[in-house]
Amino acid sequence: MTPPLKNDIQVIDIEPFLSGSTDKQLLEKIDRICSETGLFLVTGHGIDENLIDEAYAVSKEFFNLDESTKARYCKPDGSFLGYRGLHTLQASTKRKTVPDKKEVYTIGADDRGSNGKKALEGQPWPAELPAFEGILTRYYRELNKLSLGLSRLFAQALGLPAEFFKRRSDRSVSYLVTFNFPAEGETIPGQVRFAQHRDRDLFTVLTTNAPGLEVKDRQGRWYPVPVQPHAFTVNIGSMFTQWTEGRWTAPLHGVRNATLEETHDNRQTLTFFFNPNAEVKLSPLSVEDGDNINIGAPSDGADAEPQSVSDFLSSAWDLYRIME
Numbered sequence: 001m002t003p004p005l006k007n008d009i010q011v012i013d014i015e016p017f018l019s020g021s022t023d024k025q026l027l028e029k030i031d032r033i034c035s036e037t038g039l040f041l042v043t044g045h046g047i048d049e050n051l052i053d054e055a056y057a058v059s060k061e062f063f064n065l066d067e068s069t070k071a072r073y074c075k076p077d078g079s080f081l082g083y084r085g086l087h088t089l090q091a092s093t094k095r096k097t098v099p100d101k102k103e104v105y106t107i108g109a110d111d112r113g114s115n116g117k118k119a120l121e122g123q124p125w126p127a128e129l130p131a132f133e134g135i136l137t138r139y140y141r142e143l144n145k146l147s148l149g150l151s152r153l154f155a156q157a158l159g160l161p162a163e164f165f166k167r168r169s170d171r172s173v174s175y176l177v178t179f180n181f182p183a184e185g186e187t188i189p190g191q192v193r194f195a196q197h198r199d200r201d202l203f204t205v206l207t208t209n210a211p212g213l214e215v216k217d218r219q220g221r222w223y224p225v226p227v228q229p230h231a232f233t234v235n236i237g238s239m240f241t242q243w244t245e246g247r248w249t250a251p252l253h254g255v256r257n258a259t260l261e262e263t264h265d266n267r268q269t270l271t272f273f274f275n276p277n278a279e280v281k282l283s284p285l286s287v288e289d290g291d292n293i294n295i296g297a298p299s300d301g302a303d304a305e306p307q308s309v310s311d312f313l314s315s316a317w318d319l320y321r322i323m324e
């Protein structure tokens with residue numbers, strides 16, 4: 001039996017919404033959560049559980065390859081697509097911190113304006129694992145579809161037309177990162193699995209097979225994020241905070257080290273970062289779509305030229321530092 005969930009992390013069944021029913025109470029709840037914690041779990045998402053299991057399994061096969069083989073699938077041109085090895089990534093790109101104890105393989109669009117299809121075609125797929133490309137490409141497309149559904153939920157929760165984000169996301173610059181947090185091996189002093197940071201993107205949809213994710217709400221309280229097999233954790237990214245002029249919060253979060261009981265196996269996460277099209281301007285929503293919309297308080301930079309999605313993503317790497 002699944003243990004009862006602790007603390008205030010909400011679990012939302014989105015099946016009725018995805019099937020066409022729009023419940024005002026649900027929209028108010030989403031607005032409240034996104035304003036306070038910026039993170040919730042979803043069930044009823046319609047993603048095939050077998051596909052999730054296959055994505056975990058093929059990722060694990062990849063991470064089990066030897067280091068020199070994996071290193072061949074690291075793109076050398078400064079792109080973040082492909083493999084990045086253990087102890088090479090840190091939560092901050094601008095401040096010296098201890099690197100995280102994680103390795104990753106990233107697929108999808110980069111933020112330099114290429115559309116998803118082109119970026120997927122340019123992917124350094126591992127030749128040793130013929131099933132890897134097919135499974136993760138299918139997973140990417142399914143998660144993009146789910147994210148478009150969630151974007152309709154978010155739009156309505158903000159009082160915007162349901163298709164507001166969807167119609168700006170037909171060439172979305174979204175990407176999928178499969179993470180591996182090894183159970184064993186050396187841990188550098190001060191190292192954690194994923195140091196505290198905020199996500200850059202519009203929102204993030206992830207699933208994991210083990211506990212460890214922790215999130216801080218607007219009141220400064222930290223919560224462990226519960227694990228439900230095949231459920232997705234959805235969290236707001238910094239782009240959404242900027243676009244809503246501070247109304248919605250991109251929560252500070254990180255992954256703590258494994259406890260002794262948890263060290264029997266690696267922790268894996270399949271994380272989909274959703275963004276609209278590269279050229280979309282992050283114009284204040286209250287101005288963009290008119291009609292009785294009052295989103296957040298006007299910011300000091302309200303008159304500045306709005307950034308594009310691409311510019312925001314390029315400039316927001318420092319959000320990966322600890323921001324206290």
Ligand SMILES: [Fe+2]
Pocket residue numbers: 197198199253
């Ligand atoms: Fe994150």
